[in-house]
Amino acid sequence: MYTVKEVAQLLELTEHTIRYYTDKGLVPSVQRDKNNNRLFDDESINWLTGVKYLKQCGMSVKDIKTYVDLCLEGDATIEERYEIILKQKEIALQRLEEAKRTAEYMEEKAKHYLDIINHVIPDDTNPGKWEKMER
Template sequence: MHTVKEAARITGLTEHAVRFYTDKGLVPSVQRNGNNIRLFNEESINWLHGVRCLKQSGMPIEVIKTYVDLCLEGDSTIPQRSALIMEHKEAALIKLEEAKRHVAHLEQKTALYQDILAHRSPDTTNPGNWAEIQHMHADVFYSASARKG
């Protein structure tokens, strides 16, 4: 049997994470001694490894709990577990595309700042300057007062 500290060392989790996952019901085989101290056997360690793997994929705790509950029901839930993983993958792909759009936007902003720093372009990044330069970038000004300026 392992203590929280030992379980953390074995799994690479923090002690706080081990306690948190246990309290959330993600380690069904955890035991407690007479002093209510958590004790982890090899099965508990395996659950912690599994939870860590799912958490590293970005899976929310609530979904991990659903996955754990399905595992506890047995092999008959393999189709549901597979569907859960596929749904999580699709959500991750959507987030990836969003992150790619963010990076592309930041690359444009970085190039703009390089032009500003090299004095090839006025500072169009400061809303305080927009009234003076709106004729240069009319397409990016959305407020009615800026357009009237």
């Protein structure tokens, strides 16, 4: 069994986030000790791992709860859960493409700055040094 602190380190989540997710019912297998402290087994860690990735895809806690509830209903909900996962996969792929575009933009900016540093081109990045525009 793992404590909140141990699970936080294991999954790279904050302790607050883990408590929040358990309070929202996203980890149905979480247990409590005699002092009402949360205890996590491997199944609980599996739930939290799934929640972590769904959240990273931009899924709301409410929608994750719906997904968890569908999982608990069993095999009759497999197709519905599959559709949810397909939608989240598409969102993740869109975010990946946006991240690639952002990284490419930053790479071009870094090259531009290197050209300025190496005196290949003048500094055109500082608005304070731009010529006043005629109006």
